[in-house]
Amino acid sequence: MRSCILLFASRFTLQNGECKANAQKLLRRQNGLWISKANPSMKQDMTQIPLARRSPIPPDSCNLASAIEIVGDRWTLLILRAALYGVRRFDDFQAELSCPRTVLSGRLKSLVDAGLLTKRPYKAPGKRARPEYTLSAMGLSLRPILIGLTQWGDAWLGAGEPPPISFTRAGTKAAIRAAFVDSDGREVRPDQIRTVIRG
Structure with missing residues (x-):
């Protein structure tokens, strides 16, 4: 890897x-x-x-390493980003990302095989049936991670400019941000997080 x-x-x-x-x-x-x-x-x-x-556990025993194997590729993350914003069809992914078609086809297949995307046919009027790709429940569960990565980019790479995209709570328009909370519902800062190894 x-x-x-x-x-x-x-x-x-x-x-x-x-x-x-x-x-x-x-x-x-x-x-x-x-x-x-x-x-x-x-x-x-x-x-x-x-x-x-060295890390406290070897990569082959770490679920983070396993997750990176699935989603850590640049094209894979860009496909998931596009899917998060509603892109569904092969040609639309290709136009959005300028990804080589063979690479895009391979990444979409891998994401379907991994359970992150669902593939189903659609047929536009007068056209032949083609597949479209939507986020599965497993794929949608990556939303907090992708939002957190977006907000990390806003903070560290945004040159102090207002972010081009913000996220709000549906119905209230209250701004949301990615954060950790403990089992009592209290927010935990990154410097307060400790790693506990089972065993």
Whole structure:
């Protein structure tokens, strides 16, 4: 599995040369902090996460690693993003993403096989039947993650500009944001999260 990992720790670890080049475009290092070049108010303490030589569990036992195997590819994430906004048909995906048709066909098949998309036929008047792709319940359950990733991009990559898309609660128009809550319903900041290994 090709991985691209930014580890904010007492040293900066990057895997994959392309990823390193992209990260250097987005971040700069100053006084022990990684600072977003697009939005300098966003800073990450390098020492917030203790240095580790390896993860607490191997990738083949980790559901995060398994999820990345399914959705971690660039084209796959862009297809899921388009599906989240209502794109359903092959030609529309292709026009939206400018993805090579053979690549798009393969990614759509993989997402259907993985259970994230549902494939069903549709027929426009006077046209032959063609498939359309909609998010399954499993695919729709990725919405909080995709919204969280969108809001991460707004914060770190948005150059302080208002985000082009916002998310609201249906019926009230109250703005929503991705957040963690504990079993008592209290919000938990990222720096308050601790990893517990079963065993």
